[in-house]
Amino acid sequence: MTKILEPKKQNSIFRRPSSETGIWSWITTVDHKKIGIMYGYAAFFFLLIGGLEALVLRIQLSQPDNNFLSAAEYNAMFTMHGTTMIFLAIMPISAAFFNYLLPLQIGARDVAFPRLNALSFWIFIFGGIFLYSTFIFGTAGAPEGGYLDEEVSWLGSAPNGGWFGYQPNAGLKYSPGTAMDFWALGLQILGIASLISAFNFITTIINMRTKGMRFMRMPVFTWMTFAVSFLLAFSLPIIAIALFYVTFDRNFGTSFFLVEGGGDPVLWQHLFWLFGHPEVYILILPAFGIVSEVLPTFSRKPLFGYAAIVFAGFGIAFIGFGVWAHHMFASSISTVAQAGFGLSTMVIAVPTGVKIFNWLGTIWGGKLKLNTPMLFSLGFIGMFVIGGLSGVTHSIVPADTQQTDTYYIVAHFHYVLFGGAMFGIFSGLYYWFPKVWGKMYNETLGKIHFWLMLIGFNLTFGPMHWLGLQGQVRRTWVYAKETNLQFWNVIVTIGAFIIALSIVVFMINWIFSKRNGEKAPFDPWDARTIEWSIPSPTPVWNFSTAPNVKSLDDFWHSKYDEDEEGRAVRKPTADQLLIDLEEDGLNPKEEIILPNPSYFPIVLASGLPLLGYAVIFKSIALAVVGVILILSGSFGWGTEPLEEGH
Amino acid sequence: MLMKIFFKLKNLKYLFLVFISACIENAPLDSLSPEGPYARSIDELFWLTFWIAVIIFVLVQGALLVSVLLFRDKPNKPEPKQVHGNTKLEIIWTVIPVLILAFIAVPTVRTIFDLAREPEDALKIEVIGHQWWFEYKYPDYGITTANVLVIPSDRPVRLEMWSNDVLHNYWVPKLNGKRYLVPGQKTYLNLHADNPDEFWAQCGEYCGLSHSKMRGRVISLSENDFNLWINNEQQNALKLEDGSLAAEGQSVFLNAGCTQCHVINGVWDTQGDRIAPNLTHFAARTVFAGAALENNKENLTNWLANPAKIKPGTFMPNLELTEAEINALIAYLGTLK
Numbered sequence: 001m002t003k004i005l006e007p008k009k010q011n012s013i014f015r016r017p018s019s020e021t022g023i024w025s026w027i028t029t030v031d032h033k034k035i036g037i038m039y040g041y042a043a044f045f046f047l048l049i050g051g052l053e054a055l056v057l058r059i060q061l062s063q064p065d066n067n068f069l070s071a072a073e074y075n076a077m078f079t080m081h082g083t084t085m086i087f088l089a090i091m092p093i094s095a096a097f098f099n100y101l102l103p104l105q106i107g108a109r110d111v112a113f114p115r116l117n118a119l120s121f122w123i124f125i126f127g128g129i130f131l132y133s134t135f136i137f138g139t140a141g142a143p144e145g146g147y148l149d150e151e152v153s154w155l156g157s158a159p160n161g162g163w164f165g166y167q168p169n170a171g172l173k174y175s176p177g178t179a180m181d182f183w184a185l186g187l188q189i190l191g192i193a194s195l196i197s198a199f200n201f202i203t204t205i206i207n208m209r210t211k212g213m214r215f216m217r218m219p220v221f222t223w224m225t226f227a228v229s230f231l232l233a234f235s236l237p238i239i240a241i242a243l244f245y246v247t248f249d250r251n252f253g254t255s256f257f258l259v260e261g262g263g264d265p266v267l268w269q270h271l272f273w274l275f276g277h278p279e280v281y282i283l284i285l286p287a288f289g290i291v292s293e294v295l296p297t298f299s300r301k302p303l304f305g306y307a308a309i310v311f312a313g314f315g316i317a318f319i320g321f322g323v324w325a326h327h328m329f330a331s332s333i334s335t336v337a338q339a340g341f342g343l344s345t346m347v348i349a350v351p352t353g354v355k356i357f358n359w360l361g362t363i364w365g366g367k368l369k370l371n372t373p374m375l376f377s378l379g380f381i382g383m384f385v386i387g388g389l390s391g392v393t394h395s396i397v398p399a400d401t402q403q404t405d406t407y408y409i410v411a412h413f414h415y416v417l418f419g420g421a422m423f424g425i426f427s428g429l430y431y432w433f434p435k436v437w438g439k440m441y442n443e444t445l446g447k448i449h450f451w452l453m454l455i456g457f458n459l460t461f462g463p464m465h466w467l468g469l470q471g472q473v474r475r476t477w478v479y480a481k482e483t484n485l486q487f488w489n490v491i492v493t494i495g496a497f498i499i500a501l502s503i504v505v506f507m508i509n510w511i512f513s514k515r516n517g518e519k520a521p522f523d524p525w526d527a528r529t530i531e532w533s534i535p536s537p538t539p540v541w542n543f544s545t546a547p548n549v550k551s552l553d554d555f556w557h558s559k560y561d562e563d564e565e566g567r568a569v570r571k572p573t574a575d576q577l578l579i580d581l582e583e584d585g586l587n588p589k590e591e592i593i594l595p596n597p598s599y600f601p602i603v604l605a606s607g608l609p610l611l612g613y614a615v616i617f618k619s620i621a622l623a624v625v626g627v628i629l630i631l632s633g634s635f636g637w638g639t640e641p642l643e644e645g646h
Numbered sequence: 647m648l649m650k651i652f653f654k655l656k657n658l659k660y661l662f663l664v665f666i667s668a669c670i671e672n673a674p675l676d677s678l679s680p681e682g683p684y685a686r687s688i689d690e691l692f693w694l695t696f697w698i699a700v701i702i703f704v705l706v707q708g709a710l711l712v713s714v715l716l717f718r719d720k721p722n723k724p725e726p727k728q729v730h731g732n733t734k735l736e737i738i739w740t741v742i743p744v745l746i747l748a749f750i751a752v753p754t755v756r757t758i759f760d761l762a763r764e765p766e767d768a769l770k771i772e773v774i775g776h777q778w779w780f781e782y783k784y785p786d787y788g789i790t791t792a793n794v795l796v797i798p799s800d801r802p803v804r805l806e807m808w809s810n811d812v813l814h815n816y817w818v819p820k821l822n823g824k825r826y827l828v829p830g831q832k833t834y835l836n837l838h839a840d841n842p843d844e845f846w847a848q849c850g851e852y853c854g855l856s857h858s859k860m861r862g863r864v865i866s867l868s869e870n871d872f873n874l875w876i877n878n879e880q881q882n883a884l885k886l887e888d889g890s891l892a893a894e895g896q897s898v899f900l901n902a903g904c905t906q907c908h909v910i911n912g913v914w915d916t917q918g919d920r921i922a923p924n925l926t927h928f929a930a931r932t933v934f935a936g937a938a939l940e941n942n943k944e945n946l947t948n949w950l951a952n953p954a955k956i957k958p959g960t961f962m963p964n965l966e967l968t969e970a971e972i973n974a975l976i977a978y979l980g981t982l983k
Contacts, residue, residue, distance in 0.1 A: 071858075072855060072958065142855060143854060143959060146855070146954075147959070147961070147963055147964065148958055149954040166813055166851070168829065174812050264830070265813060265828060299717070300726055301729060330824040330825055339758050342751075342754055349747060353739065354736070358731075360710065364717070365717060365729065366713075367726045368717050378714060382707055382710055385702075385703065392747075397754060397757075397758050398687065398823060401688070401823025402685075404824060405817075405852075406677075469677050470675065471676055472675075474850075478859070480861070480938075483846075484673045484674075566727040568725040
C-alpha cells in the first residue's frame with residue numbers, strides 16, 4: 001500500500017485543488033511529469049501545423065511561376081513555418097524532455113519551483129494560442145501606397161515579415177495591419193515562458209541533486225539542459241528588448257529601427273542574431289544530450305570522453321554568443337567584422353567536432369543494438385555532420401556571400417535542426433517511451449519511421465544545397481522558368497511528402513503502442529542512468545527513497561563489473577537487484593510529501609495574452625482585465641496555503 | 647556483408663553523378679560558374695573548402711558505417727571493453743581541425759579584404775533599391791536607368807548602393823557575392839565581367855510581397871559598345887507632334903497619370919527623383935517591371951492592364967486604361983529607344 005499523503009481538507013476559500021484524475025488534475029498539476037507530457041503533446045500539435053505549412057510551401061514551389069498560393073499567403077506561411085517550428089515545436093519538445101527527465105536524472109522529486117514550472121507551461125500555451133489567433137484577428141496588406149489585386153485571405157493574415165522580422169520591412173509602413181504585432185507580442189509571451197523555465201532548471205540542477213550526484217556524475221542530458229538554461233537566460237532578454245522596440249515602433253511612434261527617425265535597421269539584425277545564434281544552440285544542445293544517453297546505452301559502453309563532451313557543450317554555448325554577425329556577412333558590416341566573425345565561426349566548429357568524434361569513439365568497439373532510438377541517434381550523427389560541414393563553408397566569408405539568403409542556407413540549417421535536433425528528439429521519444437508509458441513501442445513501425453524519414457529528409461533537403469548554389473533565393477514565392485530550377489524542386493516536394501508519411505507512421509505507432517503495446521520490462525534497454533532504476537511508468541513520487549549515487553552511470557555500475565580485460569560482466573546480484581528496485585519503487589516506506597497542485601499558474605498566465613490584445617486593439621479595458629488576472633493570480637499564488645497536513 | 651558495402655558505394659557514386667549533372671545544367675543564376683575575377687576568387691575558395699569538407703565527410707560517415715557494420719550486435723558477441731576515453735585522441739581530434747581551419751582561414755581573410763578594396767580604374771555606378779526594382783545612376787555621365795545594369799567589360803565597376811525603402815540584397819551570382827542595400831547607409835560592391843555577355847541578377851534579401859520578382863539583368867559591353875550606349879542614353883526623348891499611334895500614346899502618358907511617378911527626359915522632366923523607373927530609354931531595355939517580364943507587347947499589355955496581378959503590392963496603380971489606350975502607350979514606349 002502506498003503512503004502518499006492525502007492533503008488535509010481546509011475550509012479556506014484558497015483551498016488547494018485536489019483532483020488526481022480528469023481534466024482538473026492536468027490544469028492544476030505541478031507535477032513535472034504531467035507538465036512534461038503536456039509540453040510534449042502541445043509541441044507535437046504545433047509540429048504538425050508547422051509541417052502542414054511546409055507542405056503548402058512545397059506545393060507552391062513544385063512548379064515555376066506557380067500560383068497555388070498568393071504572395072501574401074506564401075509569405076505568411078514561411079514566416080509561420082519558421083516561427084512555429086522554432087518557438088512552438090522544437091523548443092517546447094525540448095522543454096518536455098527537460099521537465100520529464102531532469103528531476104529523474106538527478107534523483108529529485110520535482111523541480112525546484114513546481115508552480116513556476118506550471119506557469120511557464122501555461123504561458124507557452126497561451127502564447128501559442130495568441131500567436132495563432134492572428135489567423136482570426138490579424139490583418140496584413142500591401143506596403144503603404146502599394147496595390148493588391150485581391151484581398152488578403154485568412155491564410156495570408158498571419159505574420160509575414162519572416163521569423164527573423166528584419167526591419168524596416170517588418171515595420172508598420174511596409175507590413176501594415178496587426179499580423180506582425182501578433183508575431184512580436186506572441187514571441188514576447190513565449191520568451192517569458194522560456195525564461196522562467198530556464199531559471200527553474202538552473203536552480204533545480206544546482207540545488208536538487210540527490211546525495212552523491214556531483215556535477216561530474218550528472219548524465220550528459222542533464223548537463224545539456226544546464227547549458228541550454230544558461231543560453232536561454234542570457235539570450236532571451238536581448239530579444240525581449242528588441243521585440244519591445246519593434247512593438248513600440250509599430251504601435252507608439254518610436255523609431256528605434258526607422259531611418260527617418262534616426263534609427264538603424266542594422267541594429268535590429270545585431271540584436272536579433274545576438275539572440276538568434278544562441279537560439280540555434282538552444283535548439284540543438286538538447287539533442288546532443290539525448291544522443292549522448294542513447295549511444296552508450298545501445299553500444300553497451302560508457303560515453304567516450306564524458307568530460308570532453310560536457311566541456312565541448314559548454315564551449316559551444318559560450319562561443320555561441322560570439323558568432324552572431326555570421327548571419328550578416330552580406331549586410332552592412334565592416335571587413336574587419338567580417339574577418340573576425342568568420343574566424344570565430346571557424347572556432348566553434350572545433351568543439352562541435354570534438355563531440356562528433358567522441359560519439360564515434362563511443363560506438364567504436366561497442367556491441368551495437370540497432371533499435372529505433374539507436375537508429376535515430378546514428379542518423380543524427382550522419383545528418384548533423386553534413387549540416388556542420390556546410391556550416392563551415394559559411395565561415396568562409398566570401399563563399400558565404402554567394403550562399404547567404406539562398407536555399408543552400410535552408411539546406412544547411414535543416415540538416416542541423418531537422419537532421420540534428422529532430423532526429424535526436426525522435427531518438428529520445430522512442431528511448432524514453434517505455435519510461436513514460438510503461439509499454440513498449442512497436443519496433444517494426446519504429447524502423448519504418450526511421451528509414452522513411454531518413455530518405456524523405458535527404459530528398460527534401462539534400463537537393464536544396466545545389467538549388468541554392470544555382471541561384472534559388474530564400475523566401476521566394478515564385479522562381480522563373482528560365483532559372484532551370486524546376487526538376488530538383490519537384491524532388492524536394494516529393495521528399496517533403498515522404499517525411500509527412502513517416503510522421504503518420506510515427507503517430508500510428510505512438511497511439512497504438514500506448515494503448516496496446518507490450519508491458520515494458522523494468523529495465524528495457526539495460527540502461528545506465530538512474531531514471532531507469534525506478535518503475536515505469538514513473539510513479540508519481542519518482543523515487544521512493546532518495547538514491548545515493550556513487551559514480552557516473554550509477555545504475556549501470558550497480559549491475560555490471562569489469563573483468564581484467566575491461567569487459568563488462570553482469571553481477572550475479574543484478575537480476576535480484578532489479579526485482580528489488582521495482583518492489584521498492586512501487587512501495588515507498590516512508591510518507592512522501594508532494595507539492596500541492598495549484599489553480600494560480602493558469603490564472604496568472606491567462607492575463608498575458610490579454611495584455612497582448614490590449615496593445616493590438618488599443619484597448620484599455622483589455623489591459624485592465626489582463627492586469628487584474630495577473631495580479632489576482634500572483635496574489636492567490638502568494639497566499640494559498642501549503643497543505644502539508646500535520 | 648561485402649555485397650552490402652559494394653551496394654552502398656555504388657549508390658554513392660550514382661549520387662555523385664547526379665550531383666555533378668545537377669551542376670552543369672544551364673542556370674542563369676548559377677553561383678558555381680563564375681564569369682569574372684571577383685566571382686572566381688570566391689569560387690576557388692569555395693571549392694578548396696568543399697573538397698576538404700568532402701574528405702572529412704567521407705572519413706566521418708565511413709567511420710560511422712564501418713562501426714555499424716563491424717560492431718553490430720550478433721549472437722555470442724562478447725561484452726565490449728569499457729573504454730572511458732583517451733586523452734591523446736582528444737588532443738589529436740581537437741588540434742587537427744584547428745590546423746585545417748587555420749589553413750582555410752588565411753586565404754579567407756585575404757579574399758575578404760581583396761574583394762572589398764576599391765579598384766583603381768573603376769567606373770562608379772549608384773544602385774538604389776526600391777520595392778521591387780533596382781535603379782541605376784551613372785554620376786559621371788548623368789544617366790538614370792532601371793532594371794538593366796550596363797557595364798563596360800574592359801574595366802571593373804564599383805557599385806555604391808543604398809535603399810529607398812526596406813533592405814534589399816544585390817546579387818549577380820556569376821560576377822560576385824551579395825551585398826545588402828540599406829536605407830540610410832551606403833554599401834559597396836565590385837563587379838567585373840570577363841567578356842561582353844548578359845547576366846542575371848536577383849534581390850537576395852526578403853523585401854516584402856514581390857521579393858521573388860525583384861530581379862535584374864547585367865549587360866557587359868565592349869569599350870566601343872559601352873561608349874555608344876552611353877551616348878544614346880544621354881539623349882533626351884523627342885516630343886512627338888504627329889498624329890501617329892505613338893503620339894497618341896504620348897498623350898496617354900502625359901494625361902492618364904503616369905507622370906505622377908515616371909520621368910521621360912525631354913518629354914516630362916521634373917525636378918528631383920520620381921518613385922518609378924525613368925522611361926527615357928525604355929525600349930532599349932530587354933526587361934521591365936523589376937526585370938520580372940521580358941519587354942514585349944504581350945507582357946506590356948498584361949502589365950498595363952493590371953500591374954498588381956503580376957507584382958502584388960506594386961506601387962503602380964491600375965489606371966483602368968482602355969485597350970486602345972494600352973495599345974497606344976505600347977506603341978509610344980516602343981519609340982523610346
